[in-house]
Amino acid sequence: MIFLIFLALSQMPDANGVAEAEMPVPPRPVDSLKVNDTPNDAGKSLDLAWQLSADTVRIAKYVVLRAESPQGPFTEIVQLMIPTDYYTDQDTLLENKKDYYYRVDVVDTAGLVASSEITGPVRPMAQWFNTARIPILVVTVFYSILVILYIELAKRDTGKMFVRRIAGLDAIDEAVGRSTEMGKPILFTFGIGYLTDIATIAALSILRRIAKRSAEYETRLIVPNYDPVVMAAAQETVKQGFVEAGRPDLYNDSDITFLTSDQFGYAAGVDGIITREKPGTIFLQGIFYAESLILAETGHNIGAIQIAGTVMPEQLPFFVAACDYTLLGEELFAASAYIDRDPQLLGSLKSEDMVKIVTVAIIALVSLVGTVGFILASYVHGWEENIIVKLYQIAVNLFTSA
């Protein structure tokens, strides 16, 4: 009987018990909030990390707050709606070398809030060197040394520097001659590249060669442009070519014009020029996007001989299909060295070739090492995590570029 009474009493909720059961209990806050400067940046970012609240299942959101003093006021930076234990504050208001304080609040599904301890002061700091880009530095230095070395070698004797035949470039003189025979002008377009694009710069040296030949043959050269700065460079280049040919009197500024900087407006404009001027030869050299086939197809329709060259892999198929000759990718860069045989250009081309040899060697060697390592790991007992596989993984990681 006494036992039953005790049992009944123990089942009866007392006043304190009711209060405890119904009193909302806030969630436990996040723990160990750490804030560090983001490495390898310009001092505009801080990395936050914390341990999730022990009440993760009932947390609705994590709110990151920032202040310029520990007393506040704290400003909300972001609300994270999924369980997250890190955040990178890249707010544009962050200032280099300025102290900041952080707090992370958790808000549960009932709207109860628990704040972490305040962490700080921390300062975003700019780094002079981005250590994640050391592989890029190594390759750039290696490449630069090769360029200087080969330029010096080329200066001694350009005759010894062999450059394999590039069909599209051999056809330039023939194409200019054909236009002359037909009494038709030549049209050259850079596409829609800018002067900061290396392909446009490479196309300028091809334009110089064409300008020289067209001046020698007294054939009109038309260069409609997408970018005004490229137009200015094209005018200088053509003028130079005409001067080299001894015919500066033939140079006409209004043949090297600006059309528009709208992609399809430019395509429509060049199409109109092609259709009305009916050039005997069309050169499409530089950076092209969706307008490539529009231009090449129009040129093909009027029966012009077309020599294209671009580094845009998506557009090359259209040029291959619609043009007589196409300079594929790097052939465009090699063109200037092939045409001018200038020691600097030859040296650059040779150094690029050396980089290719080294690249092929690295791919072959590292792939072989990886293959051997994984075969040994598969079949030799005790070699599941062998040194060869580790070497392979180190080699792969060396090529990580940030």
Place this chain on the structure above:
Amino acid sequence: MTFGTLLGIWIAATLTIAIFSFLYRDNPLYKFAEHLYVGVSAAYWVVTTAKFTMQDMLVDVFITNWKAYQSTGSSTAFWEAMILIIPTILGIMMLTRWFGPKVNWISRWPIAFTVGLGAGLGITGAIQGFLLPQVQATLLPIWEPGISAAAPISGPQILIIVSNIVLIVGVIGTLIFFYFSRPHTGILGVGSRSGIVFIMIGFGAAFGYTVMARISLLIGRLDFLVNTWIGGTIRFIQDLVR
């Protein structure tokens, strides 16, 4: 649909048909649309450059930073204002092209600056964006981890191995094709020929993919003509009649 909207649709449809008429031959309708397009887009470019480049990125930023420097004495604001003088001077130098042979040589300096900048940035950009990622993605073992005497090779693993072999051979062959310092004979000839095969297969795939995308653009335009233009006009007339 309002009358203004319908008018806009009619202008767009008429210009679309005018551009399509080039498929037959060059004609006055196409010439009109082409000149209108080139003229409007060039004018639009001038306005956007004046507003978003010169006004927003040069004048406004300079004034804001200069005022901040004057009110707070912030050296950061001072230098952020002063740095804008360099592109301003380069831009003015470009304009000397208009003033005859005595001064127009000055315009070569900003051109040279732009070319040098492009080449310099291009080298590190190419190494970071193309060379290293491509090399890293090609450093593949011709074997799959996980294969063992106890777990014999499976179909998907064979596919991965074949894929890795194709990738390595393709990349090496393509690099050899773009090797200019030796005649492509002997072993280099074999590598170069295999490279051009891979390149052409890639071109074929890219060609098909892009043509599909272009056809979807054509479908979008035809949909506009049929549903928006003709359909919209019919609906507008029906609404008027009601």
